[in-house]
Amino acid sequence: MEAINKQRIKERIKGYLKNPWSLMILIFVILATLITFTALVLLVGYILIKGVPNLTLDLFSLHYTSENVSLFPALINTISMTFVSLIIAVPFGIFSAIYLVEYSKRGSRFVSIIRITAETLSGIPSIVYGLFGYLFFVTALKWRYSMLAGAFTLAIMILPLIMRTTEEALKSVPDSYREGSFGLGAGKLRTVFKVVLPTAIPGILAGVILSIGRIVGETAALIYTAGTIATVPKTIMDSGRTLSVHMYELSREGLFMNQAYATAVILLIIVLLINWVSGMVVKRLTKIK
Amino acid sequence: MNNYKEKLMQFVFFIAAGTSVLAVALICIFLFANGLPAIGKIGVFEFLLGQKWKPSNNIYGIFPMILGSIYVTAGAIMIGVPIGIFTSVFMAKYCPKVIYPFLKSAIELLAGIPSVVYGFFGLMVFVPLIREIFHVRGTTMLAACVLLAIMILPTIIGVSESAIRTVPKEYYEGALALGATHERSIFRVVLPAAKSGIMAGVVLGIGRAVGETMAVIMVAGNQPRMPQGLLKGVRTMTANIVIEMGYAAQLHREALIATGVVLFIFILIINLSVSALNRRFENGSN
Incomplete structure (x- = not known):
């Protein structure tokens, strides 16, 4: 018609x-x-x-030298930085979302404080995180410029993102699932881990992928926490630069602009990949619903 | 045994939920404890309203940087907000269903591009372009404004689009039925109804622009003096911290941290207004 x-x-x-x-x-x-x-x-x-x-082969050689500004070490650092930050932030994010959705009482003071602080965290600009990481992890805890200090700083930065996406994912699990599980005699804990969390996994995954994007693109929070050493650090307590920091340093020095372009391409490809994967996850998510 | 495990895990969840509170508390404590003494030593008025920043002479006035941040943000808002709102209208009310997914993922891509890449693009494209057109040194406030305007677009478009979509369809249809055109219905009826939601998006964009660091450093010139116009270099608070933190010591270092404190307070005020606007919008649409 x-x-x-x-x-x-x-x-x-x-x-x-x-x-x-x-x-x-x-x-x-x-x-x-x-x-x-x-x-x-x-x-x-x-x-x-x-x-x-x-994008020459030289850029992917194993070692960074002042003649050949290989981006390979920075790529490795980016991957390990992402990994460590996620290991720290994901459990805390998921557990606190579980508390908010499954355990907390409606309208409790503590819950509204958590919401306010999470909202505050998600609005803080990355340079303030960098400053805090420098004051707390680098100076007060004496970790110096290290991957670990950088990873902890980033973990705090992505925490609200993981919390929010997990919370939404948990909320979208129908209550009938929980009731069914309780009806079969499962306890609360078992219901959460065996019924609610598995159903919510695609939503949680979408949040984790978004966080990876933020970690990969971050610069200001890392310069004064993870430092700018251009090699792969021997231990987690040594300094190392990620791709974004590497790119900033290249363009600041102004000597290797072509290589900076190449680094930008790699960053763009990573962002495109992340967006593509998260698009897939969201698509699956809406199909289930 | 089981009961014991339940209680233990409930406690673990509770503790995990407290981490965000702990993080905010730590951030406040460490920033304020390291920054406020410097403000005390320098003097509140000398620090906030002092027009000279000369660390080598022990003169620390961040008024130029505060103004720099405000000007750059204002410029970005003036360019970015109209473009963003009109684009969000297109996304919500004009866009054919076939191309919508492409545009949506394009905006997500715009949001996902790292700020160094934006900065680099600005450095290689806007800076030479402005040099050619206006015959000035290319690192200018104008370059920073244009670049930031692009960077805040995805925030504004995303928030405004969802605000427009939450306005009940009847509003639009009612206006049409009264004989208004498509445009008039949208801009005279739907947009006013979505006003506080759109405002929340704009304020969120302001927060982005004030807090943006790397892209601004790469194109703005960063001279620590009072802003002297669109075609002169400018330094923002964020840039001040990153540029000098590497070699600063003693009072200079503390003054930089105090700059961070001022920035943090700016952001807190912006956050508060975003949540106030959001609350207003939710109440209004119920």
Whole structure:
């Protein structure tokens, strides 16, 4: 059946010509949308065109030297930094979400304090995290510039993100699941771990993937916590730079711009991959529902 | 035994839930304990309103940086907010279903690109472009404003779009039935209804812009003097911290941490207004 308000293009144009205000707004809307997406296409296109030809094999050599600014150590550091930060943040994030959804009483003081603090954490800019990490982990705990200090700083930074996504995932598990589990005689703990958490896993995963994106892209929080040493650290207590920090240092020195382009390409590829994977996860999530 | 395990794990969950509280407390304590004494030593007015930042002469006034942050953010908002809101209208009310998923993932990509990559793009594209057009040194406030405007777009678009979508369909249909055009219904009826939600998005964007560090450092020039116009270099509070923290010592270092404290207070105020706006929006739509 044809909709009653269906207009032919000709009629539409006629309508707009009669209403200059509407026509102007329409033009603004289209223009703004074009600007937004042109900016994205320009950015990605420019980085790819300038960067891909510079992706030489030398950049992936095992060692960083002052002649060959290999990004391979930074890539390894990025992976290990992501891994360590997630190991610290994910259990805390998931457990606190479990507390909020499954255990806490509605409207309790403690819960509203947790919500306020989590909201505060998610608004704090990364340089303030960096400053705190420098004052607390690097100076007060005497960890010096180290991967561990960086990882803990980032863990605090991604904690609210994991908490929120896990909380939403847990809330979306229907209560009938819990009731069914209780009805079969399972305790609360068993219900949480065997019934609720497995059902919520895709949602939790989406949050973890988002966090990986933030860790990979982070610079300001790492410069004064994990430091800027361009090699793979021997232990977790040594300094090491991630890809983003590596890129910042390259562009700051201004000597290796081609290599900086190449690093930007690698960063973009990682971001694209992350977005693609999280898109897949979300798609699966909506299918289940 | 089982009961014991239940109680133990409940306690573990409880403790885990406390970590965010602990983190905020630690951040406040360490920032304030390290930054406030410096403000005391320098003098509150000399620090906040002093127009000169000369660490080598022991003069620490961060007024230029406070103004720098405000100007750069204001510029980014003036460019970014109209573009963002119009784009969110397109996403919610114009976009054909076929291309919507592509645009949505494009905006997610825009949000996911690291700020160093934005900064690098600005350094290699905007800076030379501005140099060509205006015949000035290219690291300018203008470059920082334009770059930040792009960076806050995904925040504004995302929040406004969902605010527009929560407005009941009847509002739009009612306006149409009264003879208003598509545009008039949206801009005179739907958008006013979504106003506080959109405002929350804008304020969130302001928070992003004030807190952004790396991209601004790479394009803004970072001269520690009073801002002298769109086509001159400018230094923000965030840039001040990153640039000098590496070699600062004693009072200089403390003054940088105090800069962080001022930035932190700015952000706290912005956060509070975001949650106030959100609450208003939720109450309004119920």
